[in-house]
Amino acid sequence: MKHLKGFPYKKALVVGLAKSGFAAADLLHTSGIDVKVNDLNADSTGEQAVKLAAAGIPLITGSHPFELLEDREVVIKNPGIPYENEMVMEALRRNIPVITEVELVTYLHDGPIIGITGSNGKTTTTTLVHRMLEEDRRNVRVAGNIGEVACEVARRTGPEDTMVIELSSFQLLGIDKLRLHTAVWLNIFDSHLDYHKTRDNYIEAKSRIMKNQLEEDSFIFNNDDSIVSTFREKSVAAAVPFTLEENGRGASADENHVYFDGEIVAERKKIVLVGEHNLQNCLAAVAACKSAGVTNEAIQAVLYSFQGVEHRLQYVEEKKKRYFYNDSKATNIRATRYALEAFENPVILLAGGLDRGNSFDGLAPYLKNVKHLVVFGETSAKLAEVAGQLDIPCTPVDSMEEAVARAYRNSKENDVILLSPACASWDQYRTFEERGNKFVEAVGNL
Template identity: 35%
Template sequence: MKTIRDKHITVVGLGKTGQALAGFLNARGAKVTAVDRSPESALGDIPARLRRAGVEVVLGEHDPAAFESSDLIVLSPGVPHTLESVVRAQNAGVPVTGEIELASWFIHTPIVAVTGTNGKTTVTRLIGEMLNASGLNAFVGGNLGTPLISYAHGPMDADVVVAEISSFQLDTADMFHPGVGVLLNITADHLDRYPNLRAYGRSKAKIFARQTRADIAVLNRGDDLIMELTRDIAAAKCLFNQEEDAACGAWIENAQMRVKTPEHGEMTIAATEVPLPGRHNMENATAAALAALAAGASREGVLRGLREFVADPHRLQFVGRFHGVDYYDDSKATNVDAVVRAVAAVSFPVVLILGGRDKGGGYEDLVPVVKDRVRALVLLGEASAAIERELGGLVQSVRTDSMDAAVAAAADLAEAGNTVLLSPACASFDLYDNYAQRGEDFQRAVKQTGKRADGSQADNT
């Protein structure tokens, strides 16, 4: 349904993207109803603003009849497509779509789309930096910031759209067609929403569903599930994390990244050019380079974009050094694979702060890295007991009830030359609104603990 004028359209969810959806559809003549389970008191001035614009706003428990009377239902990214009211409406013949699908109906700018369990934001932003450094005008958004529908609501004057895309957004994608699609990795995450890892992976692989032989798929050769799920896609494949030379691909050899495409030949990038710690970020850099080159970047732009890149906060962010102990904020690590990569990237032994709201994936994959590199565990939040059952027998572990207590315990357990790492392997919603708030609280507690220790500032900030 690409004609929306005078259609009765229900937007589900009034977060940032839901508000943008309601505004976009309303401006194009649709009869919009925006629904959210939150009470009016929790949404500030959002309901009043939308009503003034002519949008009907319905709050509280969903009315299935209202959903079933719609011409179209559009879901915000965090709203599951398995919601009972949505499923009932769909079974009654009401089409259901999501924000990226709807936006793609109206966007004619070439799209680079990035998905994966870990590294999406870093790679999306790296691609944008590489394209901009090549003299192109790249819009960077999607799941990481500005919604795609906001781009569709504007002048759409970019040369390239670079979008981070989540599995939740891909669940409702049908005609979404990026010219360049990137799938970084598939590891256990969101298993509170998907029945198993394969189902989660299938959602990720939908990013390639509408690609043709003229398009490019950038894939992680080292991920067996990715290679299985993308075996029969139509797009031309460029593989990173290769073990050897390839016509289009990238590999890491002797602390150097080798990137090769048919159009640009081979380029070598020293590990020192990557301003981010860890081998996983070298892999991210090669994936970004392949995608950027496929989307029109120059070799010089790739190198400049990489050199000048500044990572987002809460992703292995160095906080400070107190009494010879380094403190890192990796609050964005909300799954086990991200924690494994983080622990491997910092100096060890590590005092590791874990915990939060469990996401259903288990913690057994942390066993090898805890045995090899972790001195002690400090546990925080709802998942503390579950983590202690699986990992507590490997090293000393301490359960705490606040970030202040967790940081104080970690400081007591660490010795000079150690690293204290917040890398939770869990969502933040038990104690915080989001991972950023959790990371900011960690940084505050670290700095206060350091000052209390001897009344001094950090050794090196």
């Protein structure tokens, strides 16, 4: 496994453990950097803590003692820790650089890097790009929010490998030298404002995906997003748009085809992913891969077979001409809206979950194809109220198995049975993945 090359600091403090903190600490230590770890809530007897102790890496838990900063030259912050954290604020007050783990890739990987960000669609687009590159027989490694920690993946890459990294705004705030040979910015919606405080701060964080790009690099941007598209003028890299409008530049689509720079790349009717938002993700992936020289045949092979990322409008199966989709990742109204807009067939919608105090009136305009609503969890009554206002039949249930059974009982041929909860899962399930798995299991048991 590779070690850091040219890293300009000799003494580091990692703030926040979890996967990225542990990976960073291990990498720094094996690269000969003097490293300490500070985590307020870490379990000092947990697996990661035991491994740190075995390696001789100090772990300080329960508080943030400022004396840890006295001889430190850099702080590597867990992306989820806000900049208002007292240790982070004190480091900045002392003019100690604060970076996130993904910055370490700069000192590990010599090959091309494709970075992908956006408020929605990051994982789907990252997966599409990854698979298209693989189909084109490229050596490719995927990392970031989608799975493995970026610096951990970069330790195993060679110069012939392409890294594809899904990047959150939290990670992008902590980059300094990291250069993305291809930067993809999908969209921008109000999100994570509890962390960023203002919309402008959030937009600025996302725009850092262009930081350090050179003229020979590519900036892939959503020309249909009024905010994202303004940043084309600020990019020194070659700006490559993608758009749902018919357009001769970059990636575009009409009713029949997907194009790149006016050339037909794929037949639209053969694309498996449903929904306009997913078509945008496909176009972003086409723009990124065509900019990297991927063949049309490789792109087609993926677009014509890829059924979606697990729990993100994922096609599950067909039973007696009823079509089941798992969209458990839809934890807010906007995400459920996108899912509903993807279908022209009648829909039986399974929804509900954690009550965060919001109403569901904003969902009402998108329920026009919903023939029956099956509701569960803390928000059952609120969703049932919206259904009543629209005269949509509604059935409250206590479990996912019952929800699927009731939905199937009320369905007819060509109906879509869609789990798209519009709520977080934590009232009944530990994660949205667990909720989605229960849905898939219940469909299999019908």
